[in-house]
Amino acid sequence: MDEDRQILEVDILFVGGGPANLSAALRLTQLIASHNGQISAGNRSSPRLEPRIALIEKGHDVGAHAISGAIFDPIALEELLPDYRDRGFPFSLHVTQHSLRYLTTERNVRLPNVLIPPSYRQDRCYLGSLQKLNLWLAEQVEAAGAYLFHETCGVRILYDGARVCGVQTGDKGLDADGGRKANYQPGTNIHARITVFGEGPYGTLAEDLINRFKLREGRDPQSYALGVKEVIQVKSGGSPGLAIHTIGYPLGSHVFGGGFCYGFDNNLFAVGMVCGLDWDDPQMDAQAQLQRLKKHPFIQRFLQGGEVIAYGAKTLPEGGYFAVPRPYVDGALLVGDSAGLLNVPYLKGIHYAMKSGILAAETMFDALLQNDTSASTLSSYEARLASSYIMQDLYHVRNFRRAFAYGCPPGLLLGGLTMWTGLGPTKPGAVREDFRHLRPLDQAVRGRWADEPAQYDAGVLVDKLTDVYHSGTQHREDQPSHIQILDPARCVTDCIPRFGDAPCTYFCPARVYELVGEGAGRRIQINFANCVHCKTCVIKDPLDVISGDHVQNIVWRAPAEGGPHYQGL
Amino acid sequence: MKLIVCIKQVPATESKLVLTRNGTDIERAGLNFVMNPYDEFAVEEALRIKERLGAEDVTALSLRPHAAQKPEEALRTCLAMGADKAILLSDPAFEGGDSYTTALVLAAALRCLPFDLLLFGKQAVDDDGGAVGIQVAELLGLPHVAVVNKLEVDTQSRCIVAHRQIEGGVEVVEAPLPSLITCQKGLNEPRYPSLPGIMKAKQKPLEIWNRDRIGLEPTAIGVAGAKVNVVRLESPPARPAGRIISGDAVAAVQELVRLLHEEAKVI
Incomplete structure (x- = not known):
């Protein structure tokens, strides 16, 4: 050959x-x-x-x-x-109005800029x-x-x-x-x-x-986060130069991460969420969380009457030094x-x-x-x-991310402190791979809204497949799948019983993994053509935890053809 | 034997199209453009003829329809696939026309070039007009065969035998050279440009021809010469959200039939 x-x-x-x-x-x-x-x-x-x-x-x-x-x-x-x-x-x-907000289900609190060290402010940056x-x-x-x-x-x-x-x-x-x-x-x-x-x-x-x-x-x-992002076109009332970062709602206290909303010219907004992949909830779904964020009154007012025109997802390395x-x-x-x-x-x-x-x-x-x-x-x-x-x-800032191992509120305090002082441990240690953090559904710490289904309105609030469409992703239907599940039986016999659900069907932001069939015919179907090449699945695939060895069940190799066709992301 | 392939650059099929403010065109800035898929069949067929019969050369020809488009990229793809030379017709006077003015400009350029066979895609997937190739044949007084899915070239008797899929069968058409064909899916599987091919493409000639080069009156072409006036473009209506009928299978089917009959009125 x-x-x-x-x-x-x-x-x-x-x-x-x-x-x-x-x-x-x-x-x-x-x-x-x-x-x-x-x-x-x-x-x-x-x-x-x-x-x-x-x-x-x-x-x-x-x-x-x-x-x-x-x-x-x-x-x-x-x-x-x-x-x-x-x-x-x-x-x-340029960024002209930057603010950091803490969101509750209905309200928002602006965190004063003086909490952020000067070199971490965004005002000399471009959007x-x-x-x-x-x-x-x-x-x-x-x-x-x-x-x-x-x-x-x-x-x-x-x-x-x-x-x-x-x-x-x-x-x-x-x-x-x-x-x-x-x-x-x-x-x-x-x-x-x-x-x-x-x-x-x-x-x-x-x-x-x-x-x-x-x-x-x-x-x-390496620790990772998953970022999901949409570009939203509103008819009028753009806010060029706006940069909002949010923490709190809709993420539970055990998910490290937050949202962002940036205003661009031509009545465009970029809205997204970045969520640490060390989350414990097997039903955590970043794309659904993004829909919740857009429904929060503080964010919603910018996006009223808007329409999603682009979507994408990608992991980020967060392990730091x-x-x-x-x-x-x-x-x-x-x-x-x-x-x-x-x-x-x-x-x-x-x-x-x-x-x-x-x-x-x-x-x-x-x-x-x-x-x-x-x-x-x-x-x-x-x-x-x-x-x-x-x-x-x-x-x-080597200890900033690690401070959030104690959950979100203490993490903010400790993490903020390390940003100012640079203090804390000076050696690596005690960080577990992201996939090891997944817990069974009944033991995971979840926001109380987690069981309410995300709402869609076919305009600004869209379901996952609509978002996949907006990513422009394409793979030939007759090309070899670039994603394999090595032992498909274990998805049903090990993974689902252990976690109480199929985590891959939630953590994948492009609905590549789908649980189909009933009873003994249940299996995970791979819709590889949807894939946006974010890498979440290989990072979060939890079967390692069960077997204890380091053979992952999901294998993702970059395909020779195809992938998303992002515009303006 | 000399072959010329006329290609068009079109928005990638997954592009999200936005209409211009006056609603008669699409916004081109920021769009991804690719070679029209039917034109890829034409390029591939020309390259195969060249390889099979040792034809002299394959030239790719395109026209810049709008200042914001870069058909150079699609022409470079042709060169990377194996075409020998590319020509881009680019002049503000060419822009904003219709299929007729496009054919006029192409025909004027083609009169300056020697060729035995002209190949076009059967239509461009953006406006689906399917008219330019045929109009060029008419303007140049050439025989043409449209929607070809199999082609034989006989250099001895200087003719082509073209197969066309028609309702219930195949039509086989013979035409003398020089002639023009428009290419249909099934004619071949277009090749991927190889890495060495892409590198070689950088050294191959890509000429830019303007209006002076081909000698046309500005009033005859572009917006001024267009016979078609686009009154309005509209996006298709947004698809309403789907409905899931729950419940046990027998009741759900009955409800589905009722809805198809009473609401959707399709049965």
Whole structure:
């Protein structure tokens, strides 16, 4: 099967077209151009560098799978492109009214701004869509001479001994059973001297790499959150510059997280919820919680008469300082969310992604100059991260997220305290993987409204399948499923009896998992075509807990074709 | 043998369309555009003919219908699939026309190019007009076969044999070259561009032709020359929420029949 694969030789390969890799590619081309310029001017005698740089992205374009709030801190962009405002930068709207609210079922309390440390305030930030940021960055990267391959998914890491030497891209044109259709196109083996994994949180290949090289050894397992977001068009009464963050309702006291509502130009709002995946409730459903949030009087008044026009969902790495894996091996680097770089109390990761890309580029530039891409040269990336504001900030707030292990009210107090003081434990420990937190239905701590069904009105309040439609997700119905349940019988014999319900049918924000049939015929049906590639299922799949071993029942591998088609998320 | 494929860039099928303020067009800014799926069959067929018969070259041709669209992207896809050359017809005077003015501009460009066979998709999936290919054939005085799902090319006797699916059977049509076909699903399975193909596409020529290049009066084309005036576009009515009839199966079926008869009035 492998003999008909084409081989593509490049020097640097970026896997994933997000802000981390796009920034890295751009910075690398800048460093090389400046180096070659110095040589041409006779100021430097070393050889010219002309590396071939390629980036692969599984989405239709670099924006199609990109989703974030997004409140964008331009600190890393100012470093990358000081003249970004003159280059058609797509954001112009700043946060003008920011508030943090505590919601009860009917009321809201504004938490005074003085509670938030100055560096955590949002007022110097832009409001925008990550999709637009990525598309704009990609224009700069392509203009600088790098190759961008869309709809190209890395499915397997290629090794030369213990050294990463590239990735294999997915075979296209397969039928449901994996047979070759008339237009079968075997994946390409892309060989590279350095491969950079910026696949977002829980990247298929990034996790393969982390597991193979035990890059989290001595560190905490990664904790995640699930973010769900909608874009809502109202007829009039937009609030450009509005940024509300909420805690409290509709999340129970044992779910870490909150809501957001941002106002954009053209009467658009972005509304979403971010929920820590260490929730205990097997019936917790983030998409349904988002519908409840929109019905809260404080949020509802902004969205009156509106209509959902876009939806998406994605996990975020929340483990912070102690969960950042070793970010390098022979021939490869990890950047952005794949390296767990996100600041939870600041609610931001895009600027860290971009900064980590810049640092990765500097590291790779040195490696190319020295003609040495081994781990010993690439290890300087970890040192660069450590001395940058990324790891320094993350160290300061290292205990913020962990404080919420005590529930929400004490977490707020303790977490707030650690934001100001940076105090608390200085070593990793005692953090359990998210899937271990799930408890049987009758033991879970649930909000008292949890049993009331969420309400829909086909306008601003929509059910999950309508939201899936608004994600634009598409997979060929006759392509092989990228999701497998290894032992389907255990869903019915182990999982449901233990938890009192089928958790996957709730935690999946795209209704991929559906409990069908009755009596002895009950089974979980996989609607893989609905999938929005958020990764919640592989993170939250609880069967590990029952068996005690570390074999997950759900296997999710990035598909060679398809996925969401996000617009303006 | 020279082949030219005319392609159109259309909004991706999952796009959420928003009407312009005056209600006669769609908002194009921010939409995802892709190559019209029927045009993919045309590109694939041209490439297969080239591979099979060693044709000289395949040229992809497109027209920018609106300033906010980038048909360059769809043309690059054609080049990545294996086309040799691409030409984009781009001029403010071309924009805002109808199928007739589009055909006029395409025909004017095609008069400047040598070809033996022209391939079109049978229709574009955005406005479903299905008229441009046929109008081009008429303007150029070429024989055309529409909605082709199988094609044979005979270079010896310089003719094509095209199969068309018709009600209850197949119609087989022979036409001399040069001629024009419009392509239907089933003709082939369009290939995926390979990574080396995408890299090579960057080096292939993509020419931009304006009005001066093909010599047309501005009053004859674009908005000024259009024969069709779009009065109003409307979104389909929102689908009302579904209803679930609960209860035991026998009673539920009876209730369903009653509702279908009395409320939906479909039986």
